[in-house]
Amino acid sequence: DTAVSQTPKYLVTQMGNDKSIKCEQNLGHDTMYWYKQDSKKFLKIMFSYNNKELIINETVPNRFSPKSPDKAHLNLHINSLELGDSAVYFCASSQTGDNEQFFGPGTRLTVL
Amino acid sequence: GEDVEQSLFLSVREGDSSVINCTYTDSSSTYLYWYKQEPGAGLQLLTYIFSNMDMKQDQRLTVLLNKKDKHLSLRIADTQTGDSAIYFCALTGGATNKLIFGTGTLLAVQP
Numbered sequence: 001d002t003a004v005s006q007t008p009k010y011l012v013t014q015m016g017n018d019k020s021i022k023c024e025q026n027l028g029h030d031t032m033y034w035y036k037q038d039s040k041k042f043l044k045i046m047f048s049y050n051n052k053e054l055i056i057n058e059t060v061p062n063r064f065s066p067k068s069p070d071k072a073h074l075n076l077h078i079n080s081l082e083l084g085d086s087a088v089y090f091c092a093s094s095q096t097g098d099n100e101q102f103f104g105p106g107t108r109l110t111v112l
Numbered sequence: 113g114e115d116v117e118q119s120l121f122l123s124v125r126e127g128d129s130s131v132i133n134c135t136y137t138d139s140s141s142t143y144l145y146w147y148k149q150e151p152g153a154g155l156q157l158l159t160y161i162f163s164n165m166d167m168k169q170d171q172r173l174t175v176l177l178n179k180k181d182k183h184l185s186l187r188i189a190d191t192q193t194g195d196s197a198i199y200f201c202a203l204t205g206g207a208t209n210k211l212i213f214g215t216g217t218l219l220a221v222q223p
Contacts, residue, residue: 004154033210041198043155043213056210090154094209099143101211103154 003027004104006091012110013081020077021107023091031055032074033092033101034066043090049074050096081111114138116203116214123220130191132217134184134201139163141203144177145211146186149198158186158199188219196221 004025013019025032033056034046048056049068063079078085091104115137124130132146145160161168161175161184168175174187184201201214 031209035211041149041216043200043216045210045212048210092155096209099145099160100157103156105154 004091004093004102006089006104006107008107009105010108010110012112014112015081015083017081018077018079019081019109020075021089021091021109022073022075023104024073025091025093025102025104026072027093027095027102029093029095029102030071031094031096032068032071033094034074034076035090035092035103037088037090037106039087046089047074047076078109081109083111085109086111114203114212116201116212118199118201118214118217120215121218121220123222124191125222126191126193128191130188130195130219130221132186132188132199132201132219134186134214136182136184136201136203136214138203139179139182141212143204144175144184145202146173146175147200147202147213149200149216151197155200191219191221193221193223195219 007022031050033048037043046060047066052068065077068074088106088108090106092101094101118134146158147155148158159170172189176185198216200216202211
């Protein structure tokens with residue numbers, strides 16, 4: 001299936017731990033994004049990579065570090081997890097010049 | 113920064129029309145979008161409108177854009193229970209094509 005996939009779908013962890021969320025797209029797109037959706041459903045961009053280069057870095061704590069090993073992957077590593085990091089994280093991809101961003105199914109992160 | 117506001121909740125009866133509204137502060141976006149999020153799922157692009165258009169119709173969906181008032185709306189004709197979801201308007205911000213989402217409207221369709 002051609003799509004944007006994320007793993008894991010659910011992640012429950014303790015405060016202070018370090019965790020990673022992985023994203024892969026097989027659509028051949030050159031741009032990938034991470035969005036955060038909080039408990040009130042507000043959606044906000046966090047990062048964007050174009051051809052493995054960081055092009056958007058919103059005011060996100062530096063505990064969050066995205067890594068793009070290649071155009072098809074954009075992983076999100078989070079250090080020293082805090083309660084406020086609990087949210088649903090969505091990965092998306094697009095092709096430069098196209099309007100549509102394709103979203104993954106989301107990863108629900110719960111920090112206890 | 114850009115503010116994109118929507119009303120939180122809309123309830124309609126099956127078969128009626130639904131109108132979801134969105135207001136924004138920055139009018140530099142080239143395209144304006146409507147996304148649908150079903151419970152526990154990701155976002156699905158429903159439709160979009162180019163900023164120099166006033167209206168776009170796509171089957172049951174009609175998008176109206178009033179640039180003067182910075183107001184975007186999505187009309188769903190003959191609303192079905194399967195249309196129950198959260199609807200987000202979105203604009204692109206700056207040269208990086210990042211999406212700036214509205215606050216989301218929960219549409220509840222009563223049978």
